[in-house]
Amino acid sequence: MSGALATVRGLALFALTLALGCRALTRETLPDGAPAVPVDAEQKTATGLAHWRARPRTVAEVAAAWAELDAAARATPAGDPHRYERLTAAARCAIWLARHGGAAYDARTFGEAALVLTNTAVEDAPDRAEAYYLRAVAAGVVAQADEMQGMDAMQRIRDDARRAAELDPAFEGGGPHRVLGGLYLESPAPPVGVGSLRRALQHLRTGVELAPEHPGNLVFLARAERRNGADSARVGALLDRAERALATVDDDAERAYWAAELAAERAAGR
Amino acid sequence: MSTTRRALAVFSLGLLAAPVLRAQPADQPEALVVLVKPGDPNAADETRAEPFLRRLREALQRRVPAFSDRRVTVRLTADPEVAARLVAAPAARLAIVPPDWYLARLRGDQPRARVVATVPRLGESVERYALVVSRAEGAPASLDALRGREVVMQGGPDDAYLRRVVFQDDSAGPGLPFALRRTTNLADEVFAVVEPADGESHADALLVDTEMLRFLQDDELTWPQLRVVWTSPALPRELVVVLGPDQGDASCEALRNALLALGDDEAGREALELMRSEGFAAPDLAALARVAARYDERAERERDAARRGGERRDGGRDG
Numbered sequence: 001m002s003g004a005l006a007t008v009r010g011l012a013l014f015a016l017t018l019a020l021g022c023r024a025l026t027r028e029t030l031p032d033g034a035p036a037v038p039v040d041a042e043q044k045t046a047t048g049l050a051h052w053r054a055r056p057r058t059v060a061e062v063a064a065a066w067a068e069l070d071a072a073a074r075a076t077p078a079g080d081p082h083r084y085e086r087l088t089a090a091a092r093c094a095i096w097l098a099r100h101g102g103a104a105y106d107a108r109t110f111g112e113a114a115l116v117l118t119n120t121a122v123e124d125a126p127d128r129a130e131a132y133y134l135r136a137v138a139a140g141v142v143a144q145a146d147e148m149q150g151m152d153a154m155q156r157i158r159d160d161a162r163r164a165a166e167l168d169p170a171f172e173g174g175g176p177h178r179v180l181g182g183l184y185l186e187s188p189a190p191p192v193g194v195g196s197l198r199r200a201l202q203h204l205r206t207g208v209e210l211a212p213e214h215p216g217n218l219v220f221l222a223r224a225e226r227r228n229g230a231d232s233a234r235v236g237a238l239l240d241r242a243e244r245a246l247a248t249v250d251d252d253a254e255r256a257y258w259a260a261e262l263a264a265e266r267a268a269g270r
Numbered sequence: 271m272s273t274t275r276r277a278l279a280v281f282s283l284g285l286l287a288a289p290v291l292r293a294q295p296a297d298q299p300e301a302l303v304v305l306v307k308p309g310d311p312n313a314a315d316e317t318r319a320e321p322f323l324r325r326l327r328e329a330l331q332r333r334v335p336a337f338s339d340r341r342v343t344v345r346l347t348a349d350p351e352v353a354a355r356l357v358a359a360p361a362a363r364l365a366i367v368p369p370d371w372y373l374a375r376l377r378g379d380q381p382r383a384r385v386v387a388t389v390p391r392l393g394e395s396v397e398r399y400a401l402v403v404s405r406a407e408g409a410p411a412s413l414d415a416l417r418g419r420e421v422v423m424q425g426g427p428d429d430a431y432l433r434r435v436v437f438q439d440d441s442a443g444p445g446l447p448f449a450l451r452r453t454t455n456l457a458d459e460v461f462a463v464v465e466p467a468d469g470e471s472h473a474d475a476l477l478v479d480t481e482m483l484r485f486l487q488d489d490e491l492t493w494p495q496l497r498v499v500w501t502s503p504a505l506p507r508e509l510v511v512v513l514g515p516d517q518g519d520a521s522c523e524a525l526r527n528a529l530l531a532l533g534d535d536e537a538g539r540e541a542l543e544l545m546r547s548e549g550f551a552a553p554d555l556a557a558l559a560r561v562a563a564r565y566d567e568r569a570e571r572e573r574d575a576a577r578r579g580g581e582r583r584d585g586g587r588d589g
Contacts, residue, residue, distance in 0.1 A: 022543060147321050148540060155488065162491065189424065189455045191485035192312040196457035 023148045025139055025156055026112055029120040030087075032078045039075035044068040045086055052093060057251050059101050066093035073117060078124060084131070087121040091134045098141045100253040111141035129168035129176065136160035136179050157183050158194055165203075173211030177203040178220060185224050200224045215249065215258040218242035223265050235269050300361040301340035303330060306353040306371055310425035311454045313348040322544040329538030334528040336363070336521060348425075362513040364525075369397075369506045369558070370431030373565050376511055385558065386526040387510035387550040394480050395551055396504035399426075399436050402476040402486065402496050404463050410474050413437075413447065413500040421448045422473035424456035424482070432477075434568035435561055436502050448475070456482065464495040475499070481546070506558050510550060526552070 048068030054061045069090035076083040091114040098110035115138045121131035136157040143153030157179065165176035181204035187193030201224050207217040222238035242262050249255040303326070307313035316323065323344045331342040343361075347353045354375060357365050366389060367376065376383040388395065401416065403409045410416045427436065433446055451473065453459055462472035476496075478486065487493050510529060512522050529550040532538035542549055 022546060148543065151546075159490070184457075188318070189311045190457050191481045194457060194489075196455060196461060198458040198461050202461075 022151045023146075025142060025149055025152045026115050027119060028116045029123055030074055030116060034077065035071075035075045039071055041072040041075040041082070041086065044072035044075070045082070045089070048072060048093075049089065052089065055250060057096075057253065059097070059105075062093055062096050063101070063105070066090065066097055069093055070113070070117075073120075084121050084125050084128065087117045087124070088130050088134055091117040091121070091131070091138065095134065095138055095141060096253075098138075098145075099257075106145075107141055108145035111138050111145060114138035115142065127167065129164040129171045132160040132164040132167070133171055133175050133179070136164065136176075140179075140183075154183070154187060154194055169206070170210045173214035174207035174209075174217055177207035177210065178214070178216050181207055181217075181220050181224065185220060185227075197224060197227055201228060213241065213245045213248065215242045215245040215262070218245060219258060219261045219265055223268070226265070226269055232269055235265075239266055239269075298339065298341040301330075301337045301342050301363040302356065302359055302361040303327075303342060303344045304353060304356040304362060304365040304367075305344065305346040306350075306357070306365060306367040307346070307348050307425065308350045308353065308368065308371060308428070309452060310348045313346050316346050319346050322541060325537040325541035325544065329532055329535045329541055330364075333532055333535050333538060335524055336517070357513060360514075365511045365513055366508055367511060368427060368508055369561065370427035370435075372509050372511060373562055374428065374430065377562065382513060382516060384512045384522050385509045385553050385555065386512050386522050387529045388506065388553040389508040389510065389545065389547055390549070390551050391481055391507070391545065391547045392484055393548065395507065395554075396557075397502075397507045398480055398504055399502040400478055400480075400483050400498045401500040402478055402483070403474065403499050405495050405497050411499055416448045416475055416499075419448050419474035420451055421446075421475045421477050422451045422453050422456070422459045423477040424453050424459075426477065426479060430569070431565065434565045434572075435505065438503065438564065450477070460486065460492055460496070464492050504557075506554065506561055509553060509558070 045068070048065045051061045051065035051068065069086060070093070073083065073086040073090045076086050094110045094114035094117065097105040098107040098114070101110070115135060118131045118135035118138060121128075122135060125131065139153040139156040139160070143150045161176045161179040161183065164171060165180065169176060181200045181202075184194060184196045184200035184203065187195035189195050201221075204217065204221040204224050207214070208221050211217055218238050219242045222235045222242065225238065226235045239262060242258070246255055246259055246262070249258065305313070313319070323346060327342050327344045330337055330344070334342075340363075345356055347356065350371070353367075353371070356362060357367075357376065365376070372383075372385070401413060401421065403411070403416075410419060426432075429446065429450065432450070437447060456476060456478070459473055459476060462470065463476065466472050476486075483498070486496060512525060517525075530552070533542055533549045
């Protein structure tokens with residue numbers, strides 16, 4: 001499942017609203033029991049992954065991948081060595097549909113589905129980075145759909161991304177540092193949010209050191225540098241690198257997302 | 271979300287809010303509710319606080335009998351001068367203000383400005399300020415050790431209230447016992463304190479209120495590197511003040527009861543949640559009177575000291 005650009009779109013919530021409620025995100029995990037109807041989890045995993053890897057990546061393909069991988073994850077008992085991969089693969093699909101699926105895929109519903117899957121995966125393997133990272137992204141997706149869960153989501157994003165950064169800082173192109181940098185960059189000041197430009201710069205510079213050609217790292221760093229008063233030449237150079245890096249993104253929806261972020265950042269700098 | 275889309279989203283929030291306002295007859299008189307958070311960067315942008323303001327407006331419109339025939343508008347501001355203008359507006363009927371702002375600007379406006387409620391937050395019905403320092407070796411370990419050092423604060427009371435009420439130190443002279451610097455983002459200051467960069471100066475302590483202290487304590491990465499070295503006495507929290515023509519005791523009581531029951535309304539409950547409050551509560555007017563007396567007594571002493579200083583200077587010039 002590598003290569004997906006799980007991002008921090010949900011974090012935009014924190015730039016939109018200063019009113020973040022304290023309702024708790026779901027702590028639910030999958031029940032640990034055999035499904036009522038026997039399921040060939042291995043077959044479903046193979047089919048699901050084939051849909052996920054199909055290019056172009058369309059809503060229909062990811063929806064098909066989600067159906068297969070979610071069923072496979074639910075049919076895999078705790079202790080099975082394949083369960084973690086199935087849980088995180090299904091979570092990726094849920095997050096993608098929440099972000100790019102449009103009106104047919106309610107962001108809160110699919111974000112919460114991803115939370116349940118990643119809660120389970122974190123419980124299964126607390127020393128692996130991927131589920132923490134995906135749970136942080138899923139928390140952002142849910143918070144974007146429901147500001148009443150914003151405060152808990154913000155803390156979840158921070159804590160999970162920190163844990164992921166400890167375990168595997170380079171995961172998905174410095175993803176944990178990208179998430180942390182985006183969070184600190186877009187959140188309001190405390191005590192409403194965890195926003196801190198100083199902290200954002202720290203994480204985003206680390207992200208770019210770890211993955212110098214990741215468009216997300218470059219766009220976010222450009223934004224942070226601009227807000228920190230960097231000269232337009234430095235910001236422009238980062239954005240030029242981000243533009244070149246876009247060509248390496250093979251997911252159309254993700255590429256479009258980062259292209260829009262990049263265009264917005266160029267406009268903001270003018 | 272791109273800036274463009276973000277701007278569109280903000281715009282759409284505005285569009286969503288507009289029908290609510292338009293649904294109210296335009297010829298209804300306005301009831302203006304003013305939320306005052308001087309110097310708070312999070313209160314500087316009403317658009318971003320729209321989800322909260324919308325819910326509060328809806329709940330007040332539905333639940334406060336005195337507002338039933340009025341068009342409720344809720345405004346939020348961090349600017350003391352804007353706040354002063356809004357509170358003085360003929361349509362102003364209610365304000366939520368910090369105690370320092372009440373003492374300095376509203377208290378004299380009696381019987382027009384009456385305190386009817388307070389706003390507990392995070393389960394605390396009183397405010398306590400705290401000085402937080404680094405646990406690193408050599409960091410100041412007491413208020414005394416901070417004399418002459420730099421303390422940083424985000425928002426919070428004005429200097430007069432800090433001098434006269436929060437730091438009730440009769441020996442400290444007319445000023446604060448330390449150099450106070452105001453910041454728009456305390457998180458940046460916290461990180462500078464716990465992870466100072468080479469050659470970078472940072473504040474010697476952070477002055478925080480209860481909510482900010484709780485925020486710091488919730489961060490498992492930074493809090494173990496910090497500690498509290500001083501805590502203020504229990505002080506009043508934000509006050510809800512009735513404004514406008516004097517409505518009499520019965521009307522104020524009805525308004526207070528409606529506020530205390532605001533959590534019975536769904537939008538009211540959500541607005542309270544967004545304020546991290548369990549609900550409005552009756553104010554401790556005796557405690558407020560004690561604080562006001564302290565504030566006035568210290569103000570008088572400061573004026574005396576200033577007069578004496580002026581006389582000495584004049585005497586010196588004459589001599």
